[in-house]
Amino acid sequence: MSIKTVATINFKGGVGKTTVTWCLGDILSNFADSSVLLFDLDAQMSMTQAIALDADGNSSGKFDKWLDKTRKNKRDIFSVLRQHLDSDLSNFQPDNDFIYRLKKNYHFVPSIEHLYWLELESPDPGKGKFFVKNLLGRIQNSPNLPKYDYILFDCPPSFTMLSYSVLTCCDLILVPFNPDFFAARGVGMLITGLRHRIQPHPLPALGVFANRARTYAKQPTKAAAGWIGDVRMACEQTSRQNNIDVRFMGTWIPDRASLRDAITNRATPDELVVNFRSLWKEISRILK
Numbered sequence: 001m002s003i004k005t006v007a008t009i010n011f012k013g014g015v016g017k018t019t020v021t022w023c024l025g026d027i028l029s030n031f032a033d034s035s036v037l038l039f040d041l042d043a044q045m046s047m048t049q050a051i052a053l054d055a056d057g058n059s060s061g062k063f064d065k066w067l068d069k070t071r072k073n074k075r076d077i078f079s080v081l082r083q084h085l086d087s088d089l090s091n092f093q094p095d096n097d098f099i100y101r102l103k104k105n106y107h108f109v110p111s112i113e114h115l116y117w118l119e120l121e122s123p124d125p126g127k128g129k130f131f132v133k134n135l136l137g138r139i140q141n142s143p144n145l146p147k148y149d150y151i152l153f154d155c156p157p158s159f160t161m162l163s164y165s166v167l168t169c170c171d172l173i174l175v176p177f178n179p180d181f182f183a184a185r186g187v188g189m190l191i192t193g194l195r196h197r198i199q200p201h202p203l204p205a206l207g208v209f210a211n212r213a214r215t216y217a218k219q220p221t222k223a224a225a226g227w228i229g230d231v232r233m234a235c236e237q238t239s240r241q242n243n244i245d246v247r248f249m250g251t252w253i254p255d256r257a258s259l260r261d262a263i264t265n266r267a268t269p270d271e272l273v274v275n276f277r278s279l280w281k282e283i284s285r286i287l288k
């Protein structure tokens with residue numbers, strides 16, 4: 001099987017990009033028995049901070065020490081991007097000082113706050129557009145890394161050089177939305193905006209799904225179901241009118257306190273794990 005790449009994006013903050021990407025990484029590495037690489041590309045570093053913390057909120061010393069060393073040795077993602085902009089990546093060998101091993105088959109590239117200032121510091125933004133593609137080439141050819149089945153990117157909630165670079169080389173763009181009054185218009189604008197920004201490059205397939213759906217008796221409440229229906233219609237319309245491959249996912253993720261715990265501490269796989277597995281099934285059908 002060739003490597004598959006998925007990028008999670010929405011310009012709205014707090015819709016669950018980070019949480020969902022992270023949960024999908026867990027589900028894939030645990031249940032699908034796949035080799036997974038997670039990328040945090042958001043300068044806000046939510047995923048990096050979450051991974052640095054134990055479930056009880058204590059910092060895991062091992063990851064912090066690794067991160068310190070990686071930054072000191074300029075093997076963090078920003079330094080590697082600078083190298084790409086200043087010359088190229090032909091001398092860059094991605095290894096365990098760039099990629100952190102969460103588990104044998106589950107790896108992680110953390111973010112760094114310097115990514116905020118990337119556009120300001122970049123001598124050649126045009127060149128930055130090819131960064132992720134080149135980096136993936138280096139990762140796939142590295143003798144010290146596994147052959148990953150899936151690479152998942154948590155993107156920033158904005159359109160940066162880095163977003164461009166991911167969106168033009170990924171196989172699928174995943175768009176979580178929260179079912180509310182603003183969702184249908186927001187998702188429609190996001191899709192047409194992305195297409196406009198990356199053209200003439202064609203937009204990859206998009207997978208749109210509801211996260212944080214309020215439920216009643218295990219089904220979305222009437223209001224949530226109505227807003228989910230509105231987004232489905234907006235997706236169908238946008239897809240038809242702009243000739244974009246937008247797939248609306250039948251799976252929705254409920255609003256659920258301690259969502260992460262339910263995924264991580266899966267002694268008895270509960271309803272939420274079932275939802276995430278079903279979401280992945282839909283995603284993998286698009287990726288085939």
Ligand SMILES: Nc1ncnc2c1ncn2[C@@H]1O[C@H](COP(=O)(O)OP(=O)(O)O)[C@@H](O)[C@H]1O
Pocket residue numbers: 012013014015016017018019020046211212213253254255256257258259
């Ligand atoms: N399905 C869910 N149920 C309950 N809380 C959720 C769910 N998805 C996300 N959250 C919470 O919502 C907040 C924002 O999520 P996050 O993944 O950081 O969003 P984003 O990356 O889009 O900014 C976090 O506190 C997260 O724990």
Ligand SMILES: [Mg+2]
Pocket residue numbers: 017018019042046047
């Ligand atoms: Mg986030």
